[in-house]
Amino acid sequence: MVGKTEDFLRIQQENHTLLSLIQQYKVIFDQAFEPFILTDGENQICFVNQPACSLFQETEENLLDAKITDLFTGAVASTLSGEDIYPHTEGKYQWKIQLRDGAIKSIECIVLTLNIEGHKLYKIKDITSEHLAEQEKQMSMKMFKDMFHQAVDCIAIYDSSGMVMDINDAFCRALQLEKRKIVGKNIDTLVTAAYIEEWRKGILHVHYSGSYKGDVEMVSKGKVISFDYTTSSNNMNGLFMSIFRNVTERRIMEQKLKKSERITQELLEQSMDAILFSDKNNIIFRVNDAACKIFENNKEDLIGGKIGHYIYKKDEKYKQLLEHFAKEGSVRGELFFRMPNKQIKLLELTSKKHGDEGYNLTILRNVSERWRIETELRDSERKFRKIFEGSLDGMILWKSSEFIDINEAGLKILELSKQELLQISIHSLVEKNSVNRKSLQNHLEMVFRNGSETSVMPLVMRNGKTKHLEISTRENLYSGLHLTIIRDVTENLVMQEQIRKSDTLSVVGELAAGIAHEIRNPMTAVKGFIQLLQTSVKEDFSTYFHVITTELNRIETIITEFLVLAKPQAVHYFSQNINSIMLETLELMGAQALLENIQFESDFEEKEFPVFCEANQLKQVFINILKNAIEVMPSGGIVRVKTRRWGTNQVQITITDEGQGIPEEKIKKLGEPFYTTKERGTGLGLMVSYKIIEEHSGMIKVESEIGKGSSFHIRLPLYEEKNT
Numbered sequence: 001m002v003g004k005t006e007d008f009l010r011i012q013q014e015n016h017t018l019l020s021l022i023q024q025y026k027v028i029f030d031q032a033f034e035p036f037i038l039t040d041g042e043n044q045i046c047f048v049n050q051p052a053c054s055l056f057q058e059t060e061e062n063l064l065d066a067k068i069t070d071l072f073t074g075a076v077a078s079t080l081s082g083e084d085i086y087p088h089t090e091g092k093y094q095w096k097i098q099l100r101d102g103a104i105k106s107i108e109c110i111v112l113t114l115n116i117e118g119h120k121l122y123k124i125k126d127i128t129s130e131h132l133a134e135q136e137k138q139m140s141m142k143m144f145k146d147m148f149h150q151a152v153d154c155i156a157i158y159d160s161s162g163m164v165m166d167i168n169d170a171f172c173r174a175l176q177l178e179k180r181k182i183v184g185k186n187i188d189t190l191v192t193a194a195y196i197e198e199w200r201k202g203i204l205h206v207h208y209s210g211s212y213k214g215d216v217e218m219v220s221k222g223k224v225i226s227f228d229y230t231t232s233s234n235n236m237n238g239l240f241m242s243i244f245r246n247v248t249e250r251r252i253m254e255q256k257l258k259k260s261e262r263i264t265q266e267l268l269e270q271s272m273d274a275i276l277f278s279d280k281n282n283i284i285f286r287v288n289d290a291a292c293k294i295f296e297n298n299k300e301d302l303i304g305g306k307i308g309h310y311i312y313k314k315d316e317k318y319k320q321l322l323e324h325f326a327k328e329g330s331v332r333g334e335l336f337f338r339m340p341n342k343q344i345k346l347l348e349l350t351s352k353k354h355g356d357e358g359y360n361l362t363i364l365r366n367v368s369e370r371w372r373i374e375t376e377l378r379d380s381e382r383k384f385r386k387i388f389e390g391s392l393d394g395m396i397l398w399k400s401s402e403f404i405d406i407n408e409a410g411l412k413i414l415e416l417s418k419q420e421l422l423q424i425s426i427h428s429l430v431e432k433n434s435v436n437r438k439s440l441q442n443h444l445e446m447v448f449r450n451g452s453e454t455s456v457m458p459l460v461m462r463n464g465k466t467k468h469l470e471i472s473t474r475e476n477l478y479s480g481l482h483l484t485i486i487r488d489v490t491e492n493l494v495m496q497e498q499i500r501k502s503d504t505l506s507v508v509g510e511l512a513a514g515i516a517h518e519i520r521n522p523m524t525a526v527k528g529f530i531q532l533l534q535t536s537v538k539e540d541f542s543t544y545f546h547v548i549t550t551e552l553n554r555i556e557t558i559i560t561e562f563l564v565l566a567k568p569q570a571v572h573y574f575s576q577n578i579n580s581i582m583l584e585t586l587e588l589m590g591a592q593a594l595l596e597n598i599q600f601e602s603d604f605e606e607k608e609f610p611v612f613c614e615a616n617q618l619k620q621v622f623i624n625i626l627k628n629a630i631e632v633m634p635s636g637g638i639v640r641v642k643t644r645r646w647g648t649n650q651v652q653i654t655i656t657d658e659g660q661g662i663p664e665e666k667i668k669k670l671g672e673p674f675y676t677t678k679e680r681g682t683g684l685g686l687m688v689s690y691k692i693i694e695e696h697s698g699m700i701k702v703e704s705e706i707g708k709g710s711s712f713h714i715r716l717p718l719y720e721e722k723n724t
Contacts, residue, residue, distance in 0.1 A: 041118020
């Protein structure tokens with residue numbers, strides 16, 4: 001009995017101690033900040049502290065009526081270690097539980113086994129914030145990795161020494177290099193020499209401020225790539241991250257844009273036209289130097305003004321240009337402007353709206369000089385028209401092969417109407433005049449060769465009447481137009497013919513009179529005495545008398561020929577041997593030559609030189625030249641006559657004397673009317689000779705040397721039957 005009592009007392013003492021210990025734990029746990037739960041061997045909750053009630057959002061009474069397993073019935077996740085929902089042994093566990101209000105919390109539980117039989121202590125910690133932070137960290141890491149590899153921009157991660165730790169695919173594509181060829185190398189090796197110093201300054205700046213923005217150029221495979229970049233550092237791991245944006249194309253575009261702007265600026269300043277920029281209110285905000293020059297003002301005075309303020313007359317034309325500009329957005333025209341110095345200028349303007357850019361562009365060109373020239377040209381044209389229409393000479397304007405215009409005098413001369421002339425071509429006009437077709441063709445050829453030409457030729461009118469026209473043509477008078485002036489010289493030619501014939505009579509008459517006076521009277525006496533001697537002389541001298549009488553009769557025949565030549569003769573052209581004409585002339589002049597102690601020497605290269613001519617006229621020419629040769633040799637001498645072929649279709653007759661020669665300045669005047677070197681000469685002889693040779697399509701050329709004599713070269717075309 002005593003033994004049982006002692007056991008009872010001992011047990012009672014232990015219970016008291018235990019209860020005392022539990023009470024002490026309860027006091028400690030109630031004062032703790034962390035949640036604690038105490039369970040017995042049946043997992044019944046026998047103690048909870050206030051933080052545990054707050055964590056599970058339950059009252060103490062509700063929790064004491066529950067088992068620990070009831071708290072994890074709504075668990076939404078298994079333990080992190082992969083064990084069952086409810087822990088059976090000591091250890092550390094993590095759960096996600098759903099509370100009464102639906103909120104999900106992450107908790108960490110440490111299970112401890114007490115010495116009291118079956119009792120366990122649960123130390124619980126709310127790790128929702130830490131768990132969420134970890135989730136965010138993992139998510140951020142995942143997002144960073146995704147962003148790192150999928151980013152369009154280039155990203156490089158490297159340490160403080162510049163050693164590349166990682167790069168993304170965009171960086172590899174930009175440099176056109178494989179990742180393995182970049183990772184592990186110093187990033188400085190990629191930077192160009194021009195940018196390496198600035199790049200290193202940027203890295204140094206990151207050490208102090210944590211980030212840096214700049215631009216850099218890198219080189220890969222000989223190609224330079226331009227980047228804008230941002231660099232930041234991570235103090236935790238000491239790594240640097242640079243995000244690069246490839247701006248190579250943009251830089252190229254910027255360079256092209258700058259170059260284009262520079263060229264535009266140079267064109268603007270170098271342009272000779274005034275260029276003005278104005279806003280939507282037409283207020284000028286930019287001008288070039290040419291504008292200052294045209295408006296004779298400086299830029300400061302022009303900027304801020306309006307173009308309309310300089311318009312001289314705001315008339316109907318000005319209003320029409322304004323309306324067109326407002327409707328179409330562009331305009332082109334000419335207006336008079338009043339300059340600040342009151343000067344009036346005509347300016348050609350082109351203006352265009354640039355609505356999107358918010359400005360108008362106006363280009364002005366000074367055309368005052370052109371306007372003045374055009375005005376003068378119109379005045380000149382009016383004057384020319386008055387002269388053209390009022391001229392007494394016929395004037396024809398033609399271009400290429402067509403007639404452009406003709407005045408009234410020309411129509412009167414050609415006996416055509418203007419309509420008739422303008423409907424035919426120059427070629428058809430030439431073809432219709434078969435008589436002088438070659439002359440017309442030669443005239444046109446000389447015009448285009450020398451620029452001008454004057455010819456005289458006959459032209460058959462529609463009524464069959466022939467007119468002799470003097471035709472003078474000047475090439476390219478204006479803008480490809482040629483001017484031909486025609487003059488009817490038919491009456492002038494008749495008068496010249498009369499003068500020539502009169503001069504011929506004068507020359508030959510003078511010669512005949514001299515012969516009659518100097519020879520006829522002595523010859524009469526000689527004939528008389530001869531006849532007297534024939535009757536008085538007894539010896540037989542009949543042979544001598546016969547010779548003397550015959551020679552005297554020959555002299556009379558020559559004198560008769562002189563007199564016949566002096567009379568006007570009808571002009572008849574036909575083919576004759578020029579040698580024969582010259583021999584007849586020499587025979588005719590032989591008597592006078594003997595009187596002056598002159599000898600004739602002839603030298604004919606060929607037996608015959610056929611010339612289409614009027615023989616008496618050529619004799620007159622030869623007589624004039626031979627007579628002059630005789631007169632310049634008062635002491636006698638030799639006159640040499642030669643005929644030679646000149647070229648392929650001409651003959652040259654040369655008459656050379658041994659006189660004193662003719663000075664150069666006087667040679668130029670030979671052939672002019674009334675010009676003579678003789679005291680009693682009229683000067684008409686050589687003029688008529690020159691005219692006769694010209695009418696025979698020939699020419700006269702004179703060569704002379706003072707003290708040695710002179711040579712007259714006469715060139716005439718040889719006769720060809722097919723060109724008759």
